[in-house]
Amino acid sequence: MLSPLCFPVRLEEDNIFVLDETRLPFEERYIKVNTLKGALRVLGEMKTRAFGQVLLFFYTCVLHKDIDEVASTFKETRPTFDFDRLAETLKKYAREKEDLREVVNRIVKEFEKNRIKRAKKLAGLLPAQANVLTICNLNGELIYIYQALKEMGKSACFFVCETRPYLQGTRLTLWELNRANIPVRILCDNQAAILMKEGAVNCVIVGSDRSNKRGDIINKIGTYSLAILAKYFHIPFYALIQFPKDIEIEEINIEQRQEREVFMWIEKRDSWPRAIYPAFDITPKGFISDWIDISGKFEE
Amino acid sequence: MLSPLCFPVRLEEDNIFVLDETRLPFEERYIKVNTLKGALRVLGEMKTRAFGQVLLFFYTCVLHKDIDEVASTFKETRPTFDFDRLAETLKKYAREKEDLREVVNRIVKEFEKNRIKRAKKLAGLLPAQANVLTICNLNGELIYIYQALKEMGKSACFFVCETRPYLQGTRLTLWELNRANIPVRILCDNQAAILMKEGAVNCVIVGSDRSNKRGDIINKIGTYSLAILAKYFHIPFYALIQFPKDIEIEEINIEQRQEREVFMWIEKRDSWPRAIYPAFDITPKGFISDWIDISGKFEE
Numbered sequence: 001m002l003s004p005l006c007f008p009v010r011l012e013e014d015n016i017f018v019l020d021e022t023r024l025p026f027e028e029r030y031i032k033v034n035t036l037k038g039a040l041r042v043l044g045e046m047k048t049r050a051f052g053q054v055l056l057f058f059y060t061c062v063l064h065k066d067i068d069e070v071a072s073t074f075k076e077t078r079p080t081f082d083f084d085r086l087a088e089t090l091k092k093y094a095r096e097k098e099d100l101r102e103v104v105n106r107i108v109k110e111f112e113k114n115r116i117k118r119a120k121k122l123a124g125l126l127p128a129q130a131n132v133l134t135i136c137n138l139n140g141e142l143i144y145i146y147q148a149l150k151e152m153g154k155s156a157c158f159f160v161c162e163t164r165p166y167l168q169g170t171r172l173t174l175w176e177l178n179r180a181n182i183p184v185r186i187l188c189d190n191q192a193a194i195l196m197k198e199g200a201v202n203c204v205i206v207g208s209d210r211s212n213k214r215g216d217i218i219n220k221i222g223t224y225s226l227a228i229l230a231k232y233f234h235i236p237f238y239a240l241i242q243f244p245k246d247i248e249i250e251e252i253n254i255e256q257r258q259e260r261e262v263f264m265w266i267e268k269r270d271s272w273p274r275a276i277y278p279a280f281d282i283t284p285k286g287f288i289s290d291w292i293d294i295s296g297k298f299e300e
Numbered sequence: 301m302l303s304p305l306c307f308p309v310r311l312e313e314d315n316i317f318v319l320d321e322t323r324l325p326f327e328e329r330y331i332k333v334n335t336l337k338g339a340l341r342v343l344g345e346m347k348t349r350a351f352g353q354v355l356l357f358f359y360t361c362v363l364h365k366d367i368d369e370v371a372s373t374f375k376e377t378r379p380t381f382d383f384d385r386l387a388e389t390l391k392k393y394a395r396e397k398e399d400l401r402e403v404v405n406r407i408v409k410e411f412e413k414n415r416i417k418r419a420k421k422l423a424g425l426l427p428a429q430a431n432v433l434t435i436c437n438l439n440g441e442l443i444y445i446y447q448a449l450k451e452m453g454k455s456a457c458f459f460v461c462e463t464r465p466y467l468q469g470t471r472l473t474l475w476e477l478n479r480a481n482i483p484v485r486i487l488c489d490n491q492a493a494i495l496m497k498e499g500a501v502n503c504v505i506v507g508s509d510r511s512n513k514r515g516d517i518i519n520k521i522g523t524y525s526l527a528i529l530a531k532y533f534h535i536p537f538y539a540l541i542q543f544p545k546d547i548e549i550e551e552i553n554i555e556q557r558q559e560r561e562v563f564m565w566i567e568k569r570d571s572w573p574r575a576i577y578p579a580f581d582i583t584p585k586g587f588i589s590d591w592i593d594i595s596g597k598f599e600e
Contacts (some may be wrong), residue, residue: 021364075312135490161490162562163490164462164487164488164489164490165466186562187562188464188465188489188521188522189464189490189564190435190461190463190489190490190521190522190525191490191521191522192525192529193524193525194521194524197524197541221488221491221494222488222490222492224489224493224497225490225492225493225525225529226493228493228528228529228532229525229529232528232532252598262462262486262487267306
């Protein structure tokens with residue numbers, strides 16, 4: 001059973017339906033969007049993220065037509081993700097074929113195929129009993145990985161950092177793995193070291209919002225810390241990447257989100273001021289054992 | 301201005317008043333306790349912890365008289381803390397003097413003096429602008445440290461890990477420093493690495509529930525992770541200790557608390573199963589730059 005998070009954003013006629021990830025796991029609700037402004041609002045409020053923002057970008061381009069305007073406003077709203085790259089890809093494909101909707105559907109299908117391919121590649125590297133530590137949410141890709149492991153006669157248990165402050169680990173990953181009957185445990189982000197020390201996990205798998213050709217990645221805040229700990233405990237650390245770019249990763253604008261969000265999901269949260277909240281961190285290549293790439297298809 | 305957390309438990313006549321730390325920062329409420337059973341209940345529910353449990357132990361002994369029974373039942377309820385040591389101390393002093401209440405009052409006063417002394421000692425080691433990363437709650441001792449720094453012409457800002465799952469950092473430390481007008485920022489536990497990397501913090505201060513003479517400490521889950529990160533970034537890591545004992549620290553029973561507590565303080569938390577929750581971790585001596593001791597007084 002796949003996860004609704006595999007395709008959290010859908011295009012139907014002239015409406016985009018965005019799975020409201022901030023309501024999960026309590027409610028599976030879709031927000032209807034059909035303007036650039038509406039798309040920017042759900043993006044800014046993190047109603048969708050990760051693969052969802054890729055889909056939202058493409059579908060917004062189908063409706064709004066002006067790819068450059070979509071890219072620049074999306075980038076303003078969530079500066080860390082590489083929307084320019086998506087725009088380039090889309091424009092390249094669109095040059096060959098006129099109908100943007102058709103182009104986007106083809107790209108999305110390829111994406112899906114490549115995510116499954118990436119999952120199989122990674123599954124091949126994992127031990128027979130993979131006790132996987134992970135963070136945030138990989139939009140159903142853990143389920144692909146689990147299925148690939150099963151096909152290879154391997155098994156897996158996932159240990160998921162709750163991923164404060166938005167709790168994507170608890171709200172999304174726990175939810176999607178649970179409903180697919182895949183063994184999963186939640187831990188607080190500060191408990192990773194003890195799990196590693198006790199040998200409870202034997203690999204780490206993380207996604208990435210950005211990466212460069214050197215191998216540095218940018219991903220959800222907390223990833224860097226896991227990487228340092230994994231290196232200390234000699235645990236392999238795998239990064240799922242896409243579109244690695246020839247850039248200095250330090251040049252990328254790391255999004256600083258509002259401090260009130262640190263108190264989200266906590267009772268009576270409005271009464272607490274004073275927090276810091278860098279939404280992502282950088283993990284240098286030296287910490288990464290292997291990079292599982294999805295990018296091949298768009299390169300040639 | 302000191303913190304109510306400096307003395308979270310008080311003895312008045314034949315009643316113990318326990319500051320309910322689980323209600324903070326929303327409500328400053330005291331629970332009246334006057335039996336061993338009542339004391340064990342507030343202890344088990346973590347209504348008080350750290351220095352509060354020291355005070356609760358002593359005052360329960362005053363009311364209940366049977367020191368050994370208090371120690372063994374307290375230990376059963378919260379196995380990681382060294383209640384045996386408190387019992388030994390109390391019995392040693394009580395041998396010289398008959399009135400247990402008077403003995404306890406004297407011990408508590410000494411404790412207070414020694415905590416201030418310990419804070420001064422540590423303040424002497426800190427830089428002129430101390431940007432302190434800390435975790436959990438030190439029962440007002442950060443305020444002593446801040447005052448000591450000020451007296452030395454130094455200043456400080458505290459960066460406090462929110463300390464999931466109980467959020468003692470947010471609920472207690474942020475609250476007590478804020479009301480004392482001391483500069484403070486909250487971070488999610490997974491954000492420590494980026495702060496260290498960016499040079500935003502230049503020292504780490506943690507408490508300890510237990511320690512041995514080798515220098516290993518046991519403290520709130522998350523401490524070990526901070527220690528590994530601090531070592532990686534060459535940031536001094538100071539541990540406040542008391543009663544270091546000649547033991548193998550691995551022999552100490554690390555409390556495993558109920559998984560439902562991982563979802564505490566989170567909306568609709570009852571719907572989320574499957575977590576792990578070791579309540580403490582061990583930080584080996586190699587990670588600790590210096591140990592600031594309070595134990596001298598009871599040794600001779």
